[in-house]
Every structure is written in C-alpha cells, then in structure tokens.
Amino acid sequence: MSPAKSAGRTVTEPEPLAPPRWPGLVTLPISVVGLAVAAFLTIQHYTTAIPLACPDTGIINCTKVTTSAQSAIFGIPVALLGLLFFAAMVPLCLPAAWRSTRPELRWGRLAFALIGVGFVVYLVYTELFTLDALCLWCTTVHVITVVLFAVVAMATASTGEANA
Amino acid sequence: MSKSSRQAQQRAREALEAQRKAARARRQRFTIAGSAVLVVVVVLGVLIGVKVAGGGNKTPAAATSLAASDVVNPLTTVPVDALNQVGKGQVTTLPSVTSGQTMLSDNGKPLIVYVGAEYCPYCAAERWAMVQALSRFGTFSNLGQTHSSSTDVFPNTPTLSFHGSSYTSQYLSFQGVETETNRQQGNGYAPLDKPTAAQQALVNKYDAAPYVPSDAAGSIPFIDFANKAIVSGSSYSPQLLAGKTPAQVAAALSNPSDPIAKAVDGTANAFTAMLCQLTNGQPGNVCTTSSATAYQSQLHVAS
Numbered sequence: 001m002s003p004a005k006s007a008g009r010t011v012t013e014p015e016p017l018a019p020p021r022w023p024g025l026v027t028l029p030i031s032v033v034g035l036a037v038a039a040f041l042t043i044q045h046y047t048t049a050i051p052l053a054c055p056d057t058g059i060i061n062c063t064k065v066t067t068s069a070q071s072a073i074f075g076i077p078v079a080l081l082g083l084l085f086f087a088a089m090v091p092l093c094l095p096a097a098w099r100s101t102r103p104e105l106r107w108g109r110l111a112f113a114l115i116g117v118g119f120v121v122y123l124v125y126t127e128l129f130t131l132d133a134l135c136l137w138c139t140t141v142h143v144i145t146v147v148l149f150a151v152v153a154m155a156t157a158s159t160g161e162a163n164a
Numbered sequence: 165m166s167k168s169s170r171q172a173q174q175r176a177r178e179a180l181e182a183q184r185k186a187a188r189a190r191r192q193r194f195t196i197a198g199s200a201v202l203v204v205v206v207v208l209g210v211l212i213g214v215k216v217a218g219g220g221n222k223t224p225a226a227a228t229s230l231a232a233s234d235v236v237n238p239l240t241t242v243p244v245d246a247l248n249q250v251g252k253g254q255v256t257t258l259p260s261v262t263s264g265q266t267m268l269s270d271n272g273k274p275l276i277v278y279v280g281a282e283y284c285p286y287c288a289a290e291r292w293a294m295v296q297a298l299s300r301f302g303t304f305s306n307l308g309q310t311h312s313s314s315t316d317v318f319p320n321t322p323t324l325s326f327h328g329s330s331y332t333s334q335y336l337s338f339q340g341v342e343t344e345t346n347r348q349q350g351n352g353y354a355p356l357d358k359p360t361a362a363q364q365a366l367v368n369k370y371d372a373a374p375y376v377p378s379d380a381a382g383s384i385p386f387i388d389f390a391n392k393a394i395v396s397g398s399s400y401s402p403q404l405l406a407g408k409t410p411a412q413v414a415a416a417l418s419n420p421s422d423p424i425a426k427a428v429d430g431t432a433n434a435f436t437a438m439l440c441q442l443t444n445g446q447p448g449n450v451c452t453t454s455s456a457t458a459y460q461s462q463l464h465v466a467s
Contacts, residue, residue, distance in 0.1 A: 032220075057181065064319075068319055069319070069320060069406045069407035070407075072407070091300055105265045114200075117204050120208075121204070121207055121208065121211070124208060124211055124212075126210055128211055128214075128215040129215070130214070130319075130320070131315070131319065132314060132315040133315070146204060146205075146208070149201070149204065152203075153197035153198075153201055154194070154197050154198070154201070155201055156193075156197065157190075157194045157196070157197035157198075158190075158193075158194070158195035
C-alpha cells in the first residue's frame with residue numbers, strides 16, 4: 001500500500017488485486033460433473049449396452065430425443081459436442097487457469113461458456129417445440145451449462161482488476 | 165503552499181480518480197455479466213412458458229406447402245440408367261399379389277388407390293416411390309410437400325402429400341387419400357380427406373388377411389393396385405430419410421449407390437413392374453427397361 005495524505009484524508013492508490021480463489025473452486029467441480037454426464041450420453045449414443053434409465057413415454061422421453069434426427073448436427077452427435085465442450089472447460093476452469101493473467105484464457109473461457117449456453121437455448125427449443133420431448137440427462141447437462149456460464153461470467157467480471 | 169505539498173495533493177487527486185474509475189469499471193463489468201445471465205434465464209423461461217401455455221401443441225414447421233420444383237423435378241426425372249442400375253435395390257416388403265380378383269378400374273383404366281395420412285412416417289417413406297413410379301405413366305400436379313409427425317416414431321420424415329393433388333395419365337387412374345394432417349389435435353391429428361364409401365370398402369376388404377399378412381392388417385399406407393396387388397405398410401424403413409430435406413431425398417435418387425436410391429428407386433421399380441402388368445406393358449419405353457422388369461417374375465399378376 002502507498003497511502004498519500006491530503007487535507008486530512010488518506011487515499012489509497014489502486015493496486016492489482018490478488019485473483020480470488022473461488023472461481024476455480026466453483027467452476028472446476030461443475031465442469032467435471034458436466035464432463036461425466038456428457039461422457040455417459042456419448043457412450044450411450046454409440047452403444048446400447050448402457051441403459052438410459054429414463055422414461056420413454058410422454059413428455060419425458062430420453063430415447064426419442066437421443067435417437068432423433070436433431071441428435072446430430074452436421075453428422076456429429078450432440079452428445080459428443082457436449083463432451084468436447086466440457087473437455088475444453090475443465091482445463092479452462094482449473095484454479096491455475098483462473099490465476100493466469102493471459103487474456104486468451106480469460107476470454108477463451110468466457111467465449112466457450114457463451115457458445116455452450118447458446119447451444120443450450122437451441123437444444124431446449126428443439127426439445128420443446130420440434131421433438132415435443134425432454135431428455136432428463138440432456139436437461140441435466142443444460143442446467144450445468146447455464147450455471148457454469150453464470151459463474152464464469154460473474155467470476156470474469158470480478159477478476160477484472162486482478163487479471164487486467 | 166510548497167511545491168512538494170502541491171505535488172502530494174495532485175497525486176492524491178489522481179489516486180482518488182483512479183479508484184473511482186476502477187469502481188465504475190467493476191460495476192460496468194458486473195452489469196454486463198449480470199445482464200447476459202439474465203437474458204439467458206429470461207429466454208429459457210420464455211421458451212418453457214410458451215410450451216407450458218400450450219404453444220407446443222402445434223407442429224412447429226409449416227404443415228403442407230406446394231412441392232418445390234427442386235423436389236418434384238429430380239424425383240420424377242431420375243435417369244433411366246440410374247433406375248436400371250438400382251434394379252431391385254433394397255426393398256424390405258414387396259406388394260402382396262392377390263388372385264382371382266376382378267381388376268378395379270376407373271373410366272376404363274386400372275385404378276390405383278392410396279390411403280394414408282400426413283402424420284404417418286411409413287406413408288411418408290412410401291409416397292416417394294409411389295410418385296416416382298406413377299410419374300412414369302402420367303403426370304402429377306399440385307403435389308404437397310410436408311413431413312410426418314414430429315412426435316411419432318421417425319419424426320419429421322420428409323415427404324410429399326397427395327392431398328389436393330391430381331394425376332393425369334392415359335394408362336392409369338389414381339386416387340390419393342390423406343385422412344389426417346400432421347398437426348396434432350386433441351389426442352390425434354386434424355382430419356383431412358374423408359375416404360369415399362368405395363375407397364373405405366377397399367380398405368375394409370383388402371387391408372386385412374388373407375390379402376395382407378395378418379400382422380400388417382389395418383396398417384397405413386394402404387395401396388390397392390387395381391385389386392391385383394396390395395401394399396399395407398412401408399416397403400423400406402423411414403429411418404433412411406431421417407434428417408434429410410425433401411430436396412436432399414429427391415437429389416439422392418439419381419445416385420444408384422445411395423442407400424436412399426436403393427430403397428426408393430427399388431420400391432418404385434417394384435411398383436412399376438406391377439403397373440406395367442396392369443397396363444399390358446404400356447408405355448413400351450417404360451415397361452421394357454430392365455428397371456421395370458427387375459421384379460416381374462416375383463410380382464406376377466394372374467390374369
């Protein structure tokens with residue numbers, strides 16, 4: 001600290017703050033859980049050996065969603081895209097990555113989270129209005145992605161000075 | 165005031181200003197981040213709200229529109245070489261040939277009757293082959309373009325619709341009936357064409373054993389080839405068409421190695437073999453091709 005006295009007041013000059021620890025402690029477990037669920041859905045996409053453990057009648061119908069034409073984009077299974085998303089987010093959410101002052105990490109993490117949540121909006125729309133069915137496992141991934149985006153956005157805002 | 169105290173005051177002012185700027189920037193960042201999160205939550209909330217309010221009871225895509233030229237043209241003008249190369253193709257179920265039935269006719273021409281529904285994915289698959297085969301003997305106009313139900317199995321299978329269409333041919337007559345749309349209404353689908361009494365009588369008689377396998381009885385699509393052969397159900401799996409646009413399906417038909425061509429062209433070749441027997445081999449330029457004769461021995465109509 002370097003206080004400067006002026007007219008009886010002490011004014012503190014701004015200094016770079018130490019990066020907070022909480023973003024890494026919060027986002028890393030969220031990303032890991034997302035990675036696990038996305039891995040399950042990807043394995044389930046390629047093999048029927050693992051049951052989905054999800055109702056297949058009415059509005060909750062995992063099979064209808066995961067076997068629909070919309071379950072792949074440009075031939076790439078959506079489950080695999082989810083797996084790749086979380087596989088990228090896990091290292092980006094390591095405490096060391098949050099401590100890093102490299103702007104490409106900071107903005108890359110935010111951009112990934114934004115792309116992820118944009119995809120979630122599209123997929124939720126597709127489930128509700130095209131397929132008329134919801135997949136519980138997919139919904140779990142959607143909730144995790146939205147929460148991850150919210151935390152990454154707020155944490156990026158709060159670490160502005162620290163990483164500036 | 166001494167020079168050093170003036171400098172100290174200046175530094176203090178600058179430090180205060182820097183603190184204020186940092187606080188403003190921080191508030192701004194939080195406002196942007198918070199707004200972005202809020203937008204996402206609101207968008208998802210609106211989607212769920214619209215669905216809960218009943219918006220999801222409607223089929224999202226337009227129900228049926230007039231078939232586009234980039235669908236009808238490639239479908240009805242598949243090169244003969246491609247059809248010949250496909251030959252029998254890959255057809256799961258062939259028409260069941262009847263015996264001892266009087267030929268059904270309309271204005272002196274053999275009458276083909278189709279009964280299906282726009283929501284039905286099996287009908288969606290079958291129409292491609294129907295239109296292609298019948299187009300070798302005549303011309304369709306005002307064919308619709310649509311998809312099967314988005315909530316049934318094989319959702320949104322791309323297809324055409326016979327509702328509102330007409331068919332002219334010097335060799336054959338054709339009646340296409342689409343009993344329901346692909347738009348949900350209550351627990352079913354909105355009604356469309358009502359079969360005439362004569363059409364319903366054909367369904368009652370021929371969409372049942374012994375004319376079709378008992379496990380297929382009552383199925384749609386139902387196709388009556390002038391009472392000489394019956395189709396009940398689809399000739400290949402609608403899964404083949406999953407995720408394709410109507411234009412993509414139509415374009416695939418000219419590529420004999422494409423699985424879609426093997427299924428659709430192969431089924432159309434089987435239908436053509438039937439139709440050529442009904443027209444006594446007319447027109448010659450159609451009925452003498454190897455694609456038209458590929459199934460002739462398997463689908464031999466008793467006179």
